[in-house]
Amino acid sequence: MTIHKEGYKILTITCIGLAVFNFLIFWFWPAGLIFGGIVSALVLALVLQFFRNPNRTLKILDNNTVIAPADGKVVVIEEAVESEYFKEPRIQVSIFMSPLNVHVNRNPIGGTVNYFKYHPGKYLVAWHPKSSEENERTTTVIGDGKTEILFRQIAGALAKRIVSYVDVGAEVKQGADMGFIKFGSRVDLFLPLDAKIEVVHDQKVKGNRTVIARLS
Numbered sequence: 001m002t003i004h005k006e007g008y009k010i011l012t013i014t015c016i017g018l019a020v021f022n023f024l025i026f027w028f029w030p031a032g033l034i035f036g037g038i039v040s041a042l043v044l045a046l047v048l049q050f051f052r053n054p055n056r057t058l059k060i061l062d063n064n065t066v067i068a069p070a071d072g073k074v075v076v077i078e079e080a081v082e083s084e085y086f087k088e089p090r091i092q093v094s095i096f097m098s099p100l101n102v103h104v105n106r107n108p109i110g111g112t113v114n115y116f117k118y119h120p121g122k123y124l125v126a127w128h129p130k131s132s133e134e135n136e137r138t139t140t141v142i143g144d145g146k147t148e149i150l151f152r153q154i155a156g157a158l159a160k161r162i163v164s165y166v167d168v169g170a171e172v173k174q175g176a177d178m179g180f181i182k183f184g185s186r187v188d189l190f191l192p193l194d195a196k197i198e199v200v201h202d203q204k205v206k207g208n209r210t211v212i213a214r215l216s
Contacts, residue, residue, distance in 0.1 A: 004104055006163055006180045007051025014047050053104050056208035058175035061110060063144045066195070067175060068210040069108045069151055070187045072097040074203045082190045085115055085141055085150055090190040091197065093212055095205060097185050105164075105181065106207045108151060108189060110174035111144035113166045138164045138179070142172060147215055150190040153181055175208045192216070 003011065018040040025036040058067070076094035081087075097103060119137050136155040141148050153162050164179040166172060181187075191197075195213040199205060205212070 002053045002055075003048065004051045004053040004180060006182065007047070011047055011051065014044065018043060050099060050103065052102060054102060056106070056175070056206070058208055061174050063109045063111065063146075063174065064215050065211055066108045066149060066189065066191060066213040066215065067106070068095065068205040068207050068212050069106050069178070069189065070095050070097055070104070070205075070207050071101040072187075072205060074199050074201055074205060075186070076188075077197060077199070077201055079193070080190075082150060084117075084139055086148075086190065089193060090150070091193060091195055091213075093189045093191065093197065093199065095187050095189075097181065097187070102207065103181050103185070104177055104207060105151075105153060105179040105187060107142060107172045107174055107176050107178045108212065109142055109144060109149050110172060111142045113140060113168050113170045113172060114143045114148060115139065115141035115150075116164070116166055116168050118162075118164070136162060138162055140164065140166055140178065147192055150188075151178075152188040152190075153179055154186040154188065155181065189213075 022033070022036045022040060025032045072095040074093065075096045076092055078092055079089050080092040082090045117139050119139070138153045140151045142151065153164065155162055161182045162179065166178050172178065189212060191213050192215065194216045197213050198211045
């Protein structure tokens with residue numbers, strides 16, 4: 001288990017803040033050091049678990065298989081019109097990421113980044129129906145020469161920063177890190193209509209472990 005690079009700065013600030021917190025307790029309330037230590041341990045544990053980056057290396061790369069791009073719970077499986085890039089019906093699969101989930105985002109397939117765009121926006125709760133259209137978000141399209149998959153990172157009520165590492169024209173590997181969303185959030189996948197969906201509503205999934213769909 002490692003800590004994701006997006007957590008280094010926050011972890012450093014947290015450690016400094018906790019050190020100051022415990023120094024003040026020692027100075028003004030020496031008897032409260034045990035209390036300060038317990039609080040500090042809990043806060044540090046929460047930060048560490050949020051920015052954890054488990055080793056999820058794919059053993060077999062297969063672009064006919066769409067893997068989960070994030071940890072979380074499947075909250076949407078439906079046919080929907082994707083209006084930004086495809087402008088036609090697709091199968092939408094949405095995964096809600098709670099603050100307790102691993103928040104690393106990974107490429108669901110490998111190929112070329114054909115489209116990327118960042119959209120500023122609101123911070124509605126991630127499961128709100130309008131969150132995919134009105135919240136801060138990024139849209140990434142990866143194509144392998146046969147098909148294209150659209151992947152959308154969506155900020156939630158707590159998520160105030162979306163990080164993405166992809167650029168248009170870049171070649172990306174299936175399962176490799178493509179970004180990070182800080183705190184509760186959501187990811188949407190838009191798949192071809194003939195894709196065979198392998199997950200069900202309310203199913204818990206793991207990035208680089210759960211098969212979301214199989215492509216024809």
